[in-house]
Amino acid sequence: MTGRSVSPMLLRLAEERATGALLRDHGTLYLSEGRIVHAESPAAPGVDVLLTAGGRLPRTGWQEAVDKAGARGAVGRYLVDSGRVGGGELEICHLGAMFDAAFFALAPASGPTRFRYGVAHWFGTVRPVSAAAVERETLRRRELLDAVWPYEAVDSAPVVARPPAPGQTVTRRQRDLLAMADGTRSPAAIAWTLGRPAFHTLLDVRRLAAAGLVDTPQGPPQEPAGAVPPWVAAISDDPDIAQLRRLRDALEATL
Amino acid sequence: MPGIDACLDEAMALPGARGASVVDWTSGLSLGTAGESPGGDAEATAAETAELARAAAEYATFAPEAAVTEAATSEGAATEGAAYEGAASEADKGLPVEDVIVSTRTGYHVLCFVETTFDSSVFIHLWLDGATGNLALARIRMRQLAQRLVLG
Numbered sequence: 001m002t003g004r005s006v007s008p009m010l011l012r013l014a015e016e017r018a019t020g021a022l023l024r025d026h027g028t029l030y031l032s033e034g035r036i037v038h039a040e041s042p043a044a045p046g047v048d049v050l051l052t053a054g055g056r057l058p059r060t061g062w063q064e065a066v067d068k069a070g071a072r073g074a075v076g077r078y079l080v081d082s083g084r085v086g087g088g089e090l091e092i093c094h095l096g097a098m099f100d101a102a103f104f105a106l107a108p109a110s111g112p113t114r115f116r117y118g119v120a121h122w123f124g125t126v127r128p129v130s131a132a133a134v135e136r137e138t139l140r141r142r143e144l145l146d147a148v149w150p151y152e153a154v155d156s157a158p159v160v161a162r163p164p165a166p167g168q169t170v171t172r173r174q175r176d177l178l179a180m181a182d183g184t185r186s187p188a189a190i191a192w193t194l195g196r197p198a199f200h201t202l203l204d205v206r207r208l209a210a211a212g213l214v215d216t217p218q219g220p221p222q223e224p225a226g227a228v229p230p231w232v233a234a235i236s237d238d239p240d241i242a243q244l245r246r247l248r249d250a251l252e253a254t255l
Numbered sequence: 256m257p258g259i260d261a262c263l264d265e266a267m268a269l270p271g272a273r274g275a276s277v278v279d280w281t282s283g284l285s286l287g288t289a290g291e292s293p294g295g296d297a298e299a300t301a302a303e304t305a306e307l308a309r310a311a312a313e314y315a316t317f318a319p320e321a322a323v324t325e326a327a328t329s330e331g332a333a334t335e336g337a338a339y340e341g342a343a344s345e346a347d348k349g350l351p352v353e354d355v356i357v358s359t360r361t362g363y364h365v366l367c368f369v370e371t372t373f374d375s376s377v378f379i380h381l382w383l384d385g386a387t388g389n390l391a392l393a394r395i396r397m398r399q400l401a402q403r404l405v406l407g
Contacts, residue, residue, distance in 0.1 A: 056373040087258040088404035092369075092377055095286050096279065127259065127287075136298065137284060144283070171313035172351070173281075173376070195374050200281045 006106045006135045009113050014131035021119040025112065027105025030121045035128035038121040039101035044198045045191055047076075047097045047123065053195020057084055066122070074124040094126040099137055100197035106138045141199060148203065149210035153217045155202050158184050160215040170213065177204055178213065262404045263289035266381050269396055271388025273362065274381075276301055277369075277404075280308040281376040293382060304380050308366050311355045312376070318351030354394060361385045367397040371405050379404070 005011060010022060010029065017034035027041030040046065051057040061084050069078035076094060079085045085093075145155075159181040164170055170178065180190045191201035208214040259277050266275035267289050274290035278301045285301035292300040311317055355366040362385040369377040379401055383393055 051373055054373050086405050088262060089371055089373070091259050092277075092286060092371060092375060092405075093373060096284075096375065099282075099284055133298075140298070140302070141282065169315045171315065172318060173313065197282075200376075203282060 006108075006138050007113065009115065010106075010131050010135065013115060018115070018117065019120070020115055020117040021121075023114045023116065024105050026107050027101050029102060029105055029134075030119070031131070032120065032125060032128060034131065036098070036102065036131055036134050037125045037128045038123055039098045039105055039134075040121075041101040041104040043104040043188060044097065044101040045195065046101075047094055049192060050093050050097055050195050050197070051085065053193070069124070070122045073120050073122050075122060076124045076126045091127050094123075095129070096197050098129070099134065100199050102134050103138050103141050103199050106135070145203060145206055149206040149216075151206075151209065151216050153219065154187070154205055154209045154214065156186060156188075157215075157217040158186055159190060159205055162213055162215060164213060168211070168213075174204065174208060174213070177201065177208070181214070257403055257406075259287040259404070260289075262379065262400050263287055265400055266379065266397065269381070269383070269388070269393050271362075271384040271386070272381060272393075273384050274300075276304075276380045277377060278305050278308070278380055279375070279377050280305040280312060286377070290382070301380075304364070304366060304378075307357070308355060308368070308378050309376075311352050311366075312350075312368065353398065356390070356394070359385070363388060363390050363393070365390070365393055365397050367394075367401045369401045369404055 007022075007024075013020075013022065013031055014034040019032050019034075020030075022029040022031065026043060027039060029036055030038040030040075045053075048062050052059050052062055057079075061079075065075050065078045065082070065084065069075045076090055080087050080090055159177075160183050161178045161181040176194060177190060180193050185193070187201045187205045188198055190196075190205075191198040194201070205214055209216045262277065263275045266272060272290065274288070274292050274297075276288040276292070276297060277286040278284065279286060283302035283305035285298050288297040288301070294300060350368050350370050352368060354368060355364075357364040357366075363383040365381045365383065367379045367381070369375075369379060371377065379397060381393060381397055383390065
């Protein structure tokens with residue numbers, strides 16, 4: 001479907017051990033010395049949602065951590081040091097949120113890519129991961145979705161539950177998800193409500209659709225709003241600096 | 256500070272330990288890994304063990320208490336999801352399955368589920384050598400490690 005690499009620019013930045021923020025159409029990846037330390041996407045619930053949705057962390061506790069430690073970029077550290085969240089728990093939660101956001105940020109429909117050197121995220125570093133590992137995981141996830149149920153339409157449509165066939169069992173986590181399927185909520189909305197990563201919800205919905213427990217809408221999936229044409233990404237994803245310099249020089253010479 | 260790496264180090268200190276990893280069973284994501292992995296590819300191992308863990312964690316057969324509550328359907332909600340309203344009940348507290356053990360010709364695999372206070376699906380995988388490993392000890396220690404990983 002697509003090439004081996006999700007983002008040549010990301011791999012190049014990793015190679016030069018860059019620090020900063022890689023801004024893409026569907027999300028942002030934060031690098032520290034070439035390793036990915038944080039990711040954000042409007043499509044994926046953040047650590048705050050994952051921790052507060054189930055009542056694990058009161059919203060005020062999260063706000064306090066942001067107020068006290070946000071300015072020095074150590075919110076994660078503060079949550080652990082103040083005893084709000086265990087160290088291992090924070091790692092599990094943060095890694096889950098990071099790979100989730102990265103999956104959407106590195107989506108093929110993404111538009112222009114820019115990198116802002118020196119930018120760090122206020123959450124702070126928890127457990128850095130190599131850019132290559134994030135790329136591999138993102139590709140694996142795309143393939144996994146299609147291997148389970150190759151109908152993209154279920155990813156964005158409102159989830160409509162279907163009654164189980166006689167003798168068909170519905171598992172614990174599936175029940176939680178289906179209880180939220182009121183015919184208007186999309187998989188993303190359900191992810192937010194349950195405090196689960198968005199990819200996990202997409203995957204569960206595809207599994208449910210494959211089992212006939214969720215409707216599969218007919219026709220092609222809706223285009224995500226605000227996406228620029230793919231040729232923009234194709235160019236800006238991998239700017240050929242040498243070529244641009246030659247062009248500039250040639251232009252200057254003719255003037 | 257206890258975390259994934261400390262947990263993996265302790266798992267690897269068990270007699271006969273060949274490899275250990277922390278894996279998310281919904282997605283098959285490897286959150287951390289130490290030592291060897293059976294096929295030489297830790298990410299592939301994570302994805303495969305996740306499939307097994309998911310089956311064990313999800314099938315009703317292994318969670319008999321949870322199945323009982325399915326009859327409890329709430330009256331008020333006339334939505335399509337009403338049949339599933341029994342979702343978060345008393346019987347769902349605590350994990351239905353604690354661990355999965357696979358015995359192979361040359362060793363053992365212990366998949367020990369981790370219970371977090373937020374919604375997650377994580378387990379620790381320990382690969383143990385059949386000749387030098389102690390399965391009973393490993394199982395007890397893995398349970399402790401799984402608890403310590405989140406309490407920290």
